[in-house]
Amino acid sequence: MFLELLTFASLLLLPILFFLFKFSSHPNPKTSNLPKSYPIIGTFPSLYKNHHRRLQWFTDLLRSSPSNTFTLHHSFGRHWVVTANPTVVQHILKTNFPNYQKGEASRSTLADLLGDGIFNVDGDNWKFQRQVSSHEFNTKSLRKFVEQVVDTELSDRLIPILSASAANNSVLDFQDILQRFAFDNICRIAFGYDPDYLLPSLPEAKFAVAFDDAVQISSERFGLPHPVWKLKRALGIGSEKRLRAVVSEVREFANTIVREKKRDLSEANALESADLLSRFLSSGHSDEKFVTDIVISFTLAGRDTTSAALTWFFWLLSQNPRVEQEILKEINDTASSESAAGGGYDEVKEMVYTHAALCESMRLYPPVPVDSKQAANDDILPDGTKVKKGMKVTYHVYAMGRMEEIWGEDWAEYRPERWLERGEERGTHKKWKFVGRDTYSYPVFQAGPRICLGKEMAFLQMKRVVSGVLKRFKLVPREREGGDEPELLAYLTGKMKGGLPVTVLERA
Template identity: 50%
Template sequence: MEGFQVSSWTKDFDNLCDYYTHLLKKSPTGTIHIHVLGNIITANPENVEHILKTRFENYPKGKPFSALLGDLLGRGIFNVDGESWKFQRKMASLELGSVSIRMHALNIVKSEIESRLIPLLSSVSGKKQVLDLQDVFRRFSFDNISKFSFGLDPGCLKLSLPVSEFAEAFDLASKLSAQRALAVSPLVWKVKRVLNLGSEKQLKEAIKMVDEFAQQMIAERRQKGFSESNDLLSRFMGTINDDKYLRDIVISFLLAGRDTVASGLTSFFWLLSQNPQVESAIRDELERVMGSSQQQQLPSFDQMREMHYLHAALYESLRLFPPVQFDSKFAQEDDVLPDCTFVKKGTRVTYHQYAMGRMDRIWGSDCLEYKPERWLQNGIYVPENGYKYPVFQAGPRVCLGKEMALVEMKCVVLAIIRRFNIRVANPDQAPKFAPGLTATVRGGLPILVQERGA
């Protein structure tokens, strides 16, 4: 890979992640070393297990990564290693694992669907009005995660689709933080930050707004008392007195729970538009489990557990379009990966979920096809090895919000396809992604909405 040209991929590929997939497919080991970027990239499940589990301690997030997101995430769970990570992980695991908080999360999601999502889609149904479904999902998940994290309703999905200054500042801050990684050298953004120039000046202003908002929420919570409230901020307040630390923790959850869900849902509905047979199969399963009566709008936890095909359809969608397309660690010591790749101390090591979902050697020759059936045996969902499918990470850092995110996505999918036919305005256009922390489709996902039976 000595002659690697970052600029040359745009001629043949819509997305940089497709270019990396192409390179990884050509590599006999499924691993490449891009020397100019000091980056080893792998799509080999054995290497992934080595990095995420076997030698977990040798592959922390690392200081270079923490620096990129440090201004936005501070000491939040996604940006730290060691004791600080263990402490937050333990607390979050206790909170997110409790039945009461899962019920609380489900109630928030159901309320947002019934009072906002369905009325919004109904309002444009049958009209020639094009709606950006990605924008709708981003608003939907921002309302949900804000209620869940802060106990605050920003109302982004109200019928008028208002502008939320906090949501905009938060978006800009995460986008500009991610763009730091595209600089030729970290020195570039660090100098701009010191001199308060350009994108770094914008980033500083956006983060200032996020900080002010978080401080206001924390102060209000302290004033009102937090022992009765169910939101994450209130629950963490019982243990942590440091307001800056509280802010960092909650902002991290906001980042995790917002963009990933919106990204996953956007890709899912694009795939559904290409595969109407999958939509029909989900509707059949829905009627079988819930009956055709419209009394009960949304399924219970137990009913969702019976929907194996829906679960498979979501997992298959996330295989092809993972919301986080790749993830990097930094080697603390020299190491050798299972495929015999030598890793020098300080090297960035990236496992590429997006490429892994497109590898024949992992998923077979039909790996580019959307086939929920590959997850089913006799109609029952059967999980795959997590290191072959690290969409939710794997090992000690496996995603804590995974179950809640899946429940949120299932509720949305069922509520929409039960009531509406969604048609993508330009079905031939494959998603093109904008650079960022999560996969965001450039230009959104324009759709037309028709109520079923209308």
């Protein structure tokens, strides 16, 4: 019956759609490169047509705009601002920060998974969580704990799996391996729980699979009109039926961990606060929903961003052997230097070229390709674009990494040296000095008051992985059909379509 009604409704709409296409509105001469806008449905036909390549399509539109900003007429009278202009990004992320919030549309889309966690709230709720989290992230004890977790996972799990693959001449999906590595890491850091996801058998851990499905389905909601996924949720059909089941699994698991942790801390009477959950509970934040929401948010951030960044990094290295050799030389120099004797943190601080190479790979393939805010009130952006209350404003991180105005004519080249300058003499060669870009030209970790709290933790983890893997192994990606470069899939984070199948070779 449902299919019959849908077919009947489609037949009724055909004459209306013909009229709309026949008498479409003409584009403004000043924005002639933008897609045509039609009455009622706006630019939906072009959005739908380019959905499979939307990152590159938006990049092309932004390049053709004089201010690197444009406004799309979406369906039903909605308007949508998209920008790759650093001045505009600074305006929305810092200068007029109170006006650009997550917004109700984004909150409701992610509420089932993230609840009222730090990445899904605004106002006083966000300020409170930010203050609590910022205190914990800035402690030396947490940094030390992160080092221990990463090094243990690296030496006990990741390296042995790569050694076995090299010995057996087998092919590994290195994206999957990195996701498992990151998931074990972040669960131990956030919950104090080890899901054993990166074992030689590569198990299908129930919590990890449920979490992955919950993230993917939640992100797919952004590509649907709100009434569509909300109707599916109300009827309990399709992807929304699956989402309800996996979110229930995730939250039930997280709640169980919280209750067990509270009991353990109460019985111990000595608060050994290592993981984030223990730290929040021992500092007096005992509300189960509060700590569950915030820890799920950190699990999402820590799991997908670092694994996505490393996946693209190792692929880029395979295409740029010169850069790989520079990193290997730095790893060897760092390992033999006296400064490395202080431990893991001191060692990664010396990995300046590697740091630049990671920044450069995230410029081209950012872990979070786009991010959006919603205007709380009317506003005018620095380039003159008018924003009405309730409009969505998106800063396009992927496009910004491909802007000649920001990175120069060689923006398409993978060149870590653009982040470096020669420093003082060290031994027989000059030491590199890292030169960062302002966060509004390079908002890979966001910017302004919401800048990523885990940025230093992420670099620590990534540089330890790069060092541990490269000094033992060479990863050779299998050639893709047609020799094309991998495709970036933009969910909440940017994954590599089809994974990263590699052959692992032991270094002499």
